[in-house]
Amino acid sequence: MYQYTEFDRQFVKLRAAQYRDQLERNLAGQLGDDEFRPLRLQNGWYVQRYAPMLRVAVPYGEISSRQLRVLARIAREYDQPGAALLGEAQAKQDTLGGVPVPGGGQVRSRLKVGYGHITTRLNVQFNWIPLARSADVMDLLASVDMHGIQTSGNTIRNVNTEALAGIAVDEIADPRPFCEILRQWSTLHPEFAFLPRKFKISINGAKEDRAALGWYDVGLQLLRSEAGELGFKVLVGGGMGRTPIIGSVVREFLPWDQLLNYLEAVLRVYNRYGRRDNVWKARIKILVKAEGQRYIDQVEDEYRQIVELDGGAHTITQAEFDRVAANFAPPVLPRREHTGEDAVLRAAAQADPEYARWLARNVKPHRNPELRAVTLSFKRIGQAPGDATGEQLDLAAELAERFSAGEARTTHEQNLLLPWVHAEDLPALWHAARQAGLARPNIGLLTDMIACPGGDFCSLANARSLPIAEAIMQRYQDLDELHDIGEIDLHMSGCINSCGHHHSGHIGILGVDKDGKEWYQVTLGGADGSDLSGAAQPGKVVGPSFSAAEVPEVVDALLETYRELRQSADGKTENFLATLRRVGMDPFKAAANAARLNEKQVA
Amino acid sequence: MNIIETKTPGTEAPADLAGVVLLAPDADPLALPLEGVTRIDLHFPKFTDGRAFSQALLLRRRRGFKGDIRATGDVLVDQLVQMQRSGFSSAVLRAGQDIAHARRQFERYPAFYQGDALDARPLFARFV
Numbered sequence: 001m002y003q004y005t006e007f008d009r010q011f012v013k014l015r016a017a018q019y020r021d022q023l024e025r026n027l028a029g030q031l032g033d034d035e036f037r038p039l040r041l042q043n044g045w046y047v048q049r050y051a052p053m054l055r056v057a058v059p060y061g062e063i064s065s066r067q068l069r070v071l072a073r074i075a076r077e078y079d080q081p082g083a084a085l086l087g088e089a090q091a092k093q094d095t096l097g098g099v100p101v102p103g104g105g106q107v108r109s110r111l112k113v114g115y116g117h118i119t120t121r122l123n124v125q126f127n128w129i130p131l132a133r134s135a136d137v138m139d140l141l142a143s144v145d146m147h148g149i150q151t152s153g154n155t156i157r158n159v160n161t162e163a164l165a166g167i168a169v170d171e172i173a174d175p176r177p178f179c180e181i182l183r184q185w186s187t188l189h190p191e192f193a194f195l196p197r198k199f200k201i202s203i204n205g206a207k208e209d210r211a212a213l214g215w216y217d218v219g220l221q222l223l224r225s226e227a228g229e230l231g232f233k234v235l236v237g238g239g240m241g242r243t244p245i246i247g248s249v250v251r252e253f254l255p256w257d258q259l260l261n262y263l264e265a266v267l268r269v270y271n272r273y274g275r276r277d278n279v280w281k282a283r284i285k286i287l288v289k290a291e292g293q294r295y296i297d298q299v300e301d302e303y304r305q306i307v308e309l310d311g312g313a314h315t316i317t318q319a320e321f322d323r324v325a326a327n328f329a330p331p332v333l334p335r336r337e338h339t340g341e342d343a344v345l346r347a348a349a350q351a352d353p354e355y356a357r358w359l360a361r362n363v364k365p366h367r368n369p370e371l372r373a374v375t376l377s378f379k380r381i382g383q384a385p386g387d388a389t390g391e392q393l394d395l396a397a398e399l400a401e402r403f404s405a406g407e408a409r410t411t412h413e414q415n416l417l418l419p420w421v422h423a424e425d426l427p428a429l430w431h432a433a434r435q436a437g438l439a440r441p442n443i444g445l446l447t448d449m450i451a452c453p454g455g456d457f458c459s460l461a462n463a464r465s466l467p468i469a470e471a472i473m474q475r476y477q478d479l480d481e482l483h484d485i486g487e488i489d490l491h492m493s494g495c496i497n498s499c500g501h502h503h504s505g506h507i508g509i510l511g512v513d514k515d516g517k518e519w520y521q522v523t524l525g526g527a528d529g530s531d532l533s534g535a536a537q538p539g540k541v542v543g544p545s546f547s548a549a550e551v552p553e554v555v556d557a558l559l560e561t562y563r564e565l566r567q568s569a570d571g572k573t574e575n576f577l578a579t580l581r582r583v584g585m586d587p588f589k590a591a592a593n594a595a596r597l598n599e600k601q602v603a
Numbered sequence: 604m605n606i607i608e609t610k611t612p613g614t615e616a617p618a619d620l621a622g623v624v625l626l627a628p629d630a631d632p633l634a635l636p637l638e639g640v641t642r643i644d645l646h647f648p649k650f651t652d653g654r655a656f657s658q659a660l661l662l663r664r665r666r667g668f669k670g671d672i673r674a675t676g677d678v679l680v681d682q683l684v685q686m687q688r689s690g691f692s693s694a695v696l697r698a699g700q701d702i703a704h705a706r707r708q709f710e711r712y713p714a715f716y717q718g719d720a721l722d723a724r725p726l727f728a729r730f731v
Contacts, residue, residue: 007714021707025704030704035681187717190686190689191657191689193685194653195653268657320727323727
C-alpha cells in the first residue's frame with residue numbers, strides 16, 4: 001500500500017483545517033449555503049433526503065486495517081441521527097409501499113444507522129452524520145491518512161482500478177503507482193476544480209478489463225508496445241447517466257511518462273468547451289460525441305503545445321515513478337505456525353459443502369502461487385448491498401490483519417477483498433469469515449447484486465433500490481438455485497444518475513418517476529467490459545416500466561426463461577448473457593411482460 | 604495578490620482603462636493580441652464556472668504575459684488561492700466578501716502537488 005509521506009500527511013490535515021474554517025463560517029452565517037455547497041462537495045459532504053452524506057475517498061480501493069477501524073468508529077459514534085430525525089424519516093419511508101417477495105412475504109423500507117456503505121466507485125459513504133460534526137470527522141479521517149477530497153463536486157474524482165491490481169495472474173503492469181501519481185496530481189488542481197461536470201478516471205493493468213474502462217470519462221489501459229515500452233491506450237468520453245456512451249479511443253499508445261501532460265490537455269479542452277448551460281449535457285462524453293475527431297485533434301494539439309512550448313513540466317520522472325512504485329512491493333508475510341487446530345479446521349471445512357462453494361466463488365488465484373485473493377461478501381439478507389456496520393468493519397479489519405498483511409480492497413461490486421491470503425490459511429479464514437457473516441459463497445452470482453442507496457436516502461432518487469434488492473435477496477436464498485442460475489450481473493439504480501451502474505448490468509433496474517410514484521425500467525444485455533460480459537455496452541430496455549411490486553416477479557420470470565432456453569455443451573452450461581445474446585430479447589420481453597400484475601389479473 | 608474590495612457605486616476613482624483588455628470566458632487566450640496591454644480582465648459569470656482558470660494559466664505560461672491578470676465577476680474569498688495559482692495577480696471581490704477571511708487562505712498550504720503558474724514544476728520535480 002502507499003505510505004503517506006510527512007508532506008501527504010500534513011496536506012490532508014491542512015485540508016481538514018481548511019474545511020473546518022469553511023464550515024464555521026457557514027454555521028456563523030458568514031458563508032452562504034450556495035457558496036458553501038461546492039466547497040463541502042469538494043470534501044465529500046453531500047446533503048441528502050434526511051441528513052448529510054459523507055463520501056470518504058478510498059484511493060483506488062486500497063484500505064488498511066487501521067483505516068477500517070476508524071471507519072468503524074465513525075459508523076458507531078457519528079453515523080447516528082437523533083431519535084426525532086430517525087423517527088420522522090422512517091415515518092416518511094413508511095408511507096411508501098412494501099415490495100412483495102415472490103413466494104411469500106413483503107419487504108418495507110427499514111432505515112439503518114451506524115454503518116458505512118461501500119460504493120461501486122470504491123468509496124465508503126455514511127448517511128447520518130450531522131453537518132455540525134462534519135469537521136470533527138474530517139480530523140478523525142486525517143489521523144489515519146484519509147479524507148473526502150474530491151469525492152463529489154465537478155472535480156477529478158477518486159481514481160479507480162480493479163480489486164486485483166498488483167496481484168492478478170493476467171497483469172501487464174501494476175496500475176497502482178499510476179493511480180497514486182494521478183491522485184496526487186489531481187488533488188486540489190487549481191485549474192480543474194470547477195469543471196463543467198464531474199470527471200472520473202479508471203486504470204486497468206490486466207489483460208481482462210475489470211475496471212469498466214469504457215464507462216469512464218477517461219479509461220486508461222496499460223499495455224506494452226512492440227518494443228516493450230510501457231504505456232496506455234487512452235479512452236475518453238464514456239459515461240452512464242441519461243445518455244449512456246462508451247468511451248472512444250483517442251490514443252492507441254501514450255508513453256507512461258506522458259500521462260499527466262496528456263490528461264492536462266484532455267481536461268483543458270474539456271474545461272474550455274464542455275457545456276455549462278445544461279447539467280444533463282455537461283459531461284465530457286457529450287463533447288466528445290458532438291465533436292468527434294475535432295475534439296481529438298484539439299487534445300493532440302494542446303498536448304503538443306504542453307510538451308513543446310510549455311516544457312512538459314509534468315513528465316513523470318523515473319525517480320518519481322520508482323519512489324511511488326516502491327510503496328506497492330508485495331508485503332512480507334509472516335509465516336504462521338500451523339497447529340493441530342488448523343488440521344481440525346481444515347478437516348471441518350472440507351467436510352462442509354459450503355466451503356467448496358466458497359473456494360469456487362469467493363477465492364481467486366494470485367500472481368504468487370502460494371497466495372489467494374479472498375472476497376468477503378457484503379451481500380446478505382437483512383442488509384443492503386455493500387453496507388457494513390461498525391462491528392462488521394472492525395471484524396473485516398481484524399480478518400485483514402490476521403490473514404492479509406493488514407490490507408483490504410473495496411471492490412466495484414461493493415464487497416471487500418483480502419489480497420494477501422496464504423492458501424494454507426483458507427480454512428481458518430473461512431471459519432472466521434463465516435462467524436463474522438461475511439462468507440456467503442455468492443460472489444459473481446445473482447445475489448452479489450449492485451445497488452445504490454436509492455430513494456431511502458438519496459434526494460436525487462426517483463425510486464427506492466433497497467427494498468427491491470432485499471426482496472430479490474430473500475427470494476434467492478437457496479444456494480443450489482443460485483449456483484444453478486450461475487454468473488450474472490444484476491445492477492440497480494434509483495435514478496438515471498446511475499450510481500448503481502444499471503446500464504452495465506446483464507439485468508439492469510432503473511428507478512423512474514411517473515406521477516410521483518415509483519416505477520422501474522428493466523434493461524437487458526448491458527456489459528461492463530469484463531471477459532464474462534464482453535465489450536462494454538448499455539443494456540436495452542425491455543418495455544414500459546414496472547411497478548415496485550412487479551420487479552422481483554419480473555426478475556424471476558427472466559431467470560426462469562433463461563433456465564428454459566439455455567443450452568449445454570461439453571458439460572458447460574451457457575450463462576444468462578450468452579443465452580440472451582443467442583436467442584435475442586423477444587422471449588425475455590414476453591416473459592417480463594407476462595409478469596405484470598394486470599396481465600396476471602386479466603389472465 | 605492584489606485583492607480589491609468592491610466599493611460602493613459612485614465612490615470609485617475614475618479608472619484609467621488604457622491598456623486594459625476584457626477577455627470573455629469563451630474567448631481564446633492564445634489569439635489575444637498582447638501589444639500595449641497592461642491588464643487583462645477575466646470574468647467569472649458564476650464562481651463555479653472555471654473557464655477563466657485555464658485562460659489565466661495559458662496567458663501566463665504559454666503567452667508569457669507579465670502584466671496584471673484580474674479576476675472579475677463572481678469572485679469569492681475561497682477561490683482566491685487557486686486563482687493566484689492559475690496566474691491571476693489581482694481580484695475584485697464580489698460585494699459582501701470579508702477581506703480578512705481572504706488573507707487567511709493564503710497562509711494555509713506551504714506547497715501543492717502539481718505545478719502551477721507560480722512554479723511550473725510539480726512537487727516531485729522540485730525536491731530532488
